[in-house]
Amino acid sequence: MTIAISIANEADQPSWDAFVAQHSDASPYHRYAWGQAVQAAYGFTPRYFIAKQNNDIVGVLPTIEFSRPLLKNKLCSLPYCDLGGPLATELSIVQQLLDAAKQHAKKQRFDHLQLRQLSAANQPPATPEQLQGLKVSMRMALAQSAEAQLASFKSKLRSQIRKAEKNGLHSETGNSETLLNHFYEVMLVNMRALGSPVHSYQWFEQIVKHYGSHCLLSVIYKDDIPVGGGLIVKNGTMASIPWASTKAEFNRLAPNMLLYWSLLAHCADNGIELFDFGRSTYGEGTYKFKTQWGATPTPLAWQDFNKGLAVDHSQVTNNTGADSKLSGMVKSWVVGSWQRLPLQMTGSLGPRLRKYIDL
Template sequence: MRMKIRIATPEDKSAWDAYVDNHPNAAPYSLFAWKNAVEEAYGHESCYLLAEEDGTLRGVLPLFHFRIPLWQRNLVSLPFCDMGDILADNAEVRMALANEAVSLAQKRKVKSLEIRSGSENLFSDGHGWNVRVNTGKVRMLLGLPDTSEELWKGFKSKLRSQIRKAEKNGLTFSWGHTETLDAFYDVFSRNMHDLGSPVHSKKWIEKIIEHYGKSARMGLVYCEDQPVGCGIILFTRHTVSIPWASTLREYNRMAPNMMLYWNFLKFAADTHKKTFDFGRSTPGEGTYRFKKQWGAEANSLFWYQVSRSLSSQKVKNKKTSQRKMLAGIWSKLPLPIANCVGPKARKYISL
């Protein structure tokens, strides 16, 4: 029987998640929970492709039809995260899914197909479309030992002293739950405002926690009763990823970020995960150095854009300059206004 590629239905959730959960290269963003959260929080249409042969699942490609009103439409794998990617049993299945995605982009007459991947040479043929690959970002990955005790012993003394600094400053860590969502969002939204970036809606965070269930944990760092740091981790059988972490700028001297990350790493090691994914960074920048100090290694990201036409590097640089200018303006908005308007804009920002 020849391989069949089709759009997944809600009835495919269990088989899809089992495939993703057991795939060594999968990020937790590829689980069906991401699909449900995006649909319910932001209303974007999913078109998750699965490849099957003789009734057996051989590969998956999660995609969203990302519509920006009065402007453009794209197919994206995946919005709001670093990595969607094609997960497959072999190169033949991976190529078949890639070709099907291009065909779908043609049928839907979108401007481009975007796939955020960890694989090189994903597209050998763009069906007459142009293929561009952005390799400016890396994914920072840390291989984990069997226990947090072994992990701690492997840290350099300087790193251990930075972690202890948070404890000496009286900070405490606790796991969050539904009742602490307001505390999480207070820190998260204030940090995003300081960075000059529109914040995700609170509903988005709620839906992530709801749909990931036992595959998500929220962590909070407190200075007495004041929440000063927060983060969320998502995980598969093999990998823990941290999509969001924030601290209040005025407390950074007390090292809440060190306490937050250490507790997430401790959880990952003690639950026998193989890899901790710190997320994307630009080599040499501050976030890259922060992640590198934990022992994380850079793994290249390949962000593909398959489109009918490609913008020039000059236009790209102009957009980067515009983003910096807008970030400066956004950070000066009153926080209540930014938190009201931000989620409405964030819905249409795919990164």
Template sequence: MADVTGHKQTLPADVKVERCGDVERSAYQNFVASHPHATAYHNIAWLDAVEQAYGHPCWVVTAWRGHRLVAVLPVCQLRRIGGGSLVSLPFCDLAGPLYETAEGESALKAGVRTLLSELGASTLEVRRRGPALCEQDIAELEQLKSNRKVSMVAFLPESSERLFASYKPKLRSQIRKAEKNGLTAEVITGASGIDAFYPVFAANMRRLGSPVHGREWFDALKTAYDDRLLVGIVRLENEVVGAGIVLVQGKTACIPWASTLAEYNHLAPNMLLYWTLLSYLTDSGCRQFDFGRSSFGEGTYRFKKQWGAEPVALDWQKWQPDGSVLQSPATEPGLLAKKLRSWIETCWRMMPLQLANRLGPKLRKHISL
């Protein structure tokens, strides 16, 4: 069996299941940094933030060959009334196992069986990226407006000038329109970025009818990721009207959260926000940008595609105690679930913002997506 570099490998002999605070961090971080499929969510900083902000316990399953790390899997247990569920990882679209060979994945599954047994858990939800979609598949799914969830990923050129030139005239004019409307934008690397981001984000989540992450979650992320967490800010004069958070892992980046104030959307702050972040990342050496999860029938899918993003399958699975794997396709909820969600969202929108911001984090910490 050959690894991703073409070298011959043998079955990893040593599997460890450790709390994230006990793992050999330098080995883990170096493995993630060198792996072609690693995301910013694989960084140990994500686990640190989950434990610090919300108190959910996190583990790392690792496989070793002697002193060399050959496979890793970050895991979190969301503590809930009546028990807890295991997921890799909560509050994001992707994480899952990283390994050099198929034997490495088998070793990780053995470690997961041990962890499930120790915790008395019934399954581990694994969120991983699936195979590339061919042009014919994409065209058919777009035509059907499929509710299948995909990750929208764009590849970035060598400079922001080439990136801007690659856009269609309509997109370029929308970016310029935002600037002509008096909006300005910048990328902040310091902690003050969270101060600017959070009020816009919290207001937008209440408008969407969704419980908001607590401020402590973003403070914990900033502490854990440090300068690998960037905040894009859009202002009209001195008022922040749009903001987004980007996490950087090597030459890849992702945007887990972005929000604008609805009363200013006619000025196109979202267009300037994304352009400012994308141009900054491109000139900083990033070559891949993950716009996050969408389904083919959503407006967000079309919004992301205009920036050059293409759909990549999401392969979500459930790993069982007996070693079997069940497919758990990432799709939109069914009709009944949608109706229930719509009713909850309507009630949440009617809640005073201060109350929503106080209650939201108490609920949000238990919602895995």
């Protein structure tokens, strides 16, 4: 039977999302809303390839035309998140979607096509030695209720959650404009403290708008002061948390523990079976934080095509010696300089830079 590949439009959104919702390899980022938010907030053009057989969807590949000043443009699946790539009912359809994306990239003179995916499920489990230093996706199966989820945690973790509550912190969840403003206030402060440009307010506004009930904000308060904030997006029985922040001056009160618990509790009580804590470097700080909740690593296998040909990253030599030291010094200087800028300036300048950082 003939497979027809085309670029999806707004009329395809309901059937696109229905296909993504039932696909076992899909993430919340595969939903049509991600591309809508990217276009509305940053102006990049989504190219969502759709495969149909007798008018039924049998495969999808969401991509974004990602243009950067003075750098080569690329077709990315997907920017600003960990996961994208093709979803299909058969491997042959995956290849047809990839071929269509490569042809489109060539036509638009985009040298580069990037797919962000998990490692194949049929690969043998990686050993700790093999995972050392690699980027991994941290995931956890959830219990069927918040009560059961809390009972599954070790006593130390439960006491850390209670510590936040005893310290006078409380959480509020929803999608209101007030929560969004308070979430962004925390993000702005935290990203400057990390020495990194912050996304625009419009980006998060568009995520909330287009994901609707498939998005949830949680803000942690000390009295009336927002001290922590996180955002999750959902698809089917899976939820992902792409952004979570706290104000460092309040970290002694354990806002991070209550923040994650508020979102995990919501998910457990609302039919979510798998929680994606996001990307971490194996063995480092954020990895250890996520493992205490029960998350386990799955290697990320991002794949690049240059002019249609797969790039073999094993042949790329990492910087060593003097080059590596110089790179580290430059990064340290940039981070330190950003941390010293006035908050208002980072809020104005940051989004203009962050737009072009696809990670």
